[in-house]
Structures are given as structure tokens and as C-alpha cells.
Amino acid sequence: xxxxxxxxxxxxxxxxxxxxxxxxxxxxxxxxxxxxxxxxxxxxxxxxxxxxxxxxxxxxxxxxxxxxxxxxxxxxxxxxxxxxxxxxxxxxxxxxxxxxxxxxxxxxxxxxxxxxxxxxxxxxxxxxxxxxxxxxxxxxxxxxxxxxxxxxxxxxxxxxxxxxxxxxxxxxxxxxxxxxxxxxxxxxxxxxxxxxxxxxxxxxxxxxxxxxxxxxxxxxxxxxxxxxxxxxxxxxxxxxxxxxxxxxxxxxxxxxxxxxxxxxxxxxxxxxxxxxxxxxxxxxxxxxxxxxxxxxxxxxxxxxxx
Numbered sequence: 022x023x024x025x026x027x028x029x030x031x032x033x034x035x036x037x038x039x040x041x042x043x044x045x046x047x048x049x050x051x052x053x054x055x056x057x058x059x060x061x062x063x064x065x066x067x068x069x070x071x072x073x074x075x076x077x078x079x080x081x082x083x084x085x086x087x088x089x090x091x092x093x094x095x096x097x098x099x100x101x102x103x104x105x106x107x108x109x110x111x112x113x114x115x116x117x118x119x120x121x122x123x124x125x126x127x128x129x130x131x132x133x134x135x136x137x138x139x140x141x142x143x144x145x146x147x148x149x150x151x152x153x154x155x156x157x158x159x160x161x162x163x164x165x166x167x168x169x170x171x172x173x174x175x176x177x178x179x180x181x182x183x184x185x186x187x188x189x190x191x192x193x194x195x196x197x198x199x200x201x202x203x204x205x206x207x208x209x210x211x212x213x214x215x216x217x218x219x220x221x222x223x224x225x226x227x228x229x230x231x232x233x234x235x236x237x238x239x240x241x242x243x244x245x246x247x248x249x250x251x252x253x254x255x256x257x258x259x260x261x262x263x264x265x266x267x268x269x270x271x272x273x274x275x276x277x278x279x280x281x282x283x284x285x286x287x288x289x290x291x292x293x294x295x296x297x298x299x300x301x302x303x304x305x306x307x308x309x310x311x312x313x314x315x316x317x318x319x320x321x322x323x324x325x326x327x
């Protein structure tokens with residue numbers, strides 16, 4: 022028989038009080054969500070994304086419109102109406118060696134520049150372009166600077182693989198032009214030429230103290246003559262002007278968005294052939310001018326032709 026268990030102490034009642042909670046501190050149970058109409062759920066699922074997309078499209082379209090208008094503002098003060106090659110009495114030409122130059126003798130004078138450029142001709146020593154511009158603002162626009170900007174550093178003159186066409190004439194012309202050497206370290210435009218009275222109006226570094234005024238809606242023609250004393254260069258022009266909107270600039274390229282181009286004179290012995298100028302023509306009493314011949318480098322300059 023097991024021994025009797027010792028008596029156990031009686032349990033004392035729990036004296037710990039529950040934590041005090043002030044009235045109203047307990048969170049009320051969430052009220053049951055009322056049944057939503059079926060069309061409101063569809064609006065949430067479909068209407069909101071559509072509204073966001075529409076508003077987003079409006080914002081993007083408006084931003085794009087403002088962005089484009091901001092871009093158009095640059096250069097909107099001046100409209101370039103025409104950029105055309107002009108005859109340059111100081112320029113010779115080179116064309117690819119496989120071009121036959123003899124037909125050039127029979128081409129009308131007004132079509133010669135087109136003939137040369139269509140056959141890949143490059144002006145030698147200098148080139149001229151006529152630029153026609155018009156102001157688009159309510160007040161006059163002032164062109165305060167024109168800067169030739171090289172597309173890349175000038176390279177060696179184009180000689181090998183080209184024929185040389187001697188086209189220049191001696192002496193300074195009277196046409197009023199802005200002329201600069203693009204191969205210089207800091208090219209600047211000088212003004213050369215003569216006025217209606219035949220008096221020279223040459224000005225060195227023209228834009229340092231002068232500007233070209235463009236009255237509103239009036240066309241203005243500027244003749245740019247750019248020389249290349251060394252190397253073969255390609256460039257554009259930066260036209261800086263002052264208008265109501267402040268100082269702005271536009272970039273000017275040759276037709277087709279191409280850069281302007283010219284090369285310095287090379288060594289005559291390195292050209293594939295040479296078409297001499299009229300200064301080397303033999304003296305003759307005949308009034309008829311014979312066509313210029315196509316000579317080798319060894320023949321050029323040794324004897325007159327014709």
C-alpha cells in the first residue's frame with residue numbers, strides 16, 4: 022500500500038489586475054463594406070487606366086509641341102532663302118582623273134559651275150557662295166558675326182587621282198564680298214570690293230566693328246568667299262545674329278545639307294592631267310579662240326598652246 026501524499030498548500034487567489042484601458046481606446050471593428058455597384062468596379066478596372074493614358078498622351082503631346090517650338094525658336098528670326106555657288110575669279114578646279122575635260126570648252130559660261138560640281142569637282146584655293154536671307158521678326162535683325170566651322174581638321178590637298186583645270190584670272194575683283202581663310206588658326210571675314218563709284222571699301226576683320234542689317238521681309242544677299250591656303254578643308258558657317266529674342270545663331274550648309282569644300286593648290290607634277298588657262302595660249306592674230314587642250318604634267322608650262 023503506497024504511502025499517503027503529503028498535504029498540498031491551498032491555492033491563493035490571483036491578485037494581478039488586467040491592464041487598464043481608458044474608455045474609447047479600443048479599436049472599433051471595421052464596418053462591413055457595402056456592396057458596390059457592378060459598374061463602379063468596371064470603372065476602377067478599365068476607366069482609370071484609360072484616363073491615365075489619355076492624360077499622359079496629352080501631357081506628352083503638349084511637352085513635345087513645346088519642345089519643338091523651343092527648337093524652332095533658334096534660327097526662326099532668319100530665313101535662308103537660297104544658297105548658290107557663285108563665280109570666283111580667283112578659283113581653279115580639280116575633277117576626278119577619269120573625267121574628260123574637253124567638253125568643258127563648249128559649255129555655256131552660265132552652266133560651267135553646274136558641270137564641274139556634277140562631276141565631283143572641288144574648287145582650288147577659294148570658292149564663293151551667294152547666300153540670300155530674310156528677317157522674320159517685327160524688327161530688324163542684325164548679323165553680328167559669321168564663323169567658318171570645320172567639320173574635321175583639314176587634311177592634305179587633293180592632288181593624286183585628280184585633273185587640274187586652270188580657271189582663275191589675275192587681279193582683284195570689284196564685287197563686294199566677305200572673304201576668310203578657313204585654314205587659318207582663327208578665321209575671320211574681311212570685306213573686299215568697290216562701291217558704285219569704283220572706290221575700294223575694304224575692311225579688315227569686318228564683324229569686329231560692323232554688322233549686316235536685315236530689315237523685316239526684305240531679302241539681303243551676302244557673298245561669302247572662303248579661301249584655303251593649306252590642305253583640303255570641309256566646313257559649315259555659323260551665322261550669329263541679334264533679334265528680339267536676344268543673341269542667337271543658325272548653321273549654314275551647302276545644298277543638300279552637305280559641308281562646303283575646297284582644297285589648296287598642289288604640286289603640278291602630281292596631277293593626272295592639266296587643262297591650261299588662256300594665259301598660256303600662244304599669240305595669234307585669229308579672232309577665234311581654240312579649245313583648251315588636255316596636257317600632261319610634263320607638257321604644262323613648257324610651251325604655249327593653240
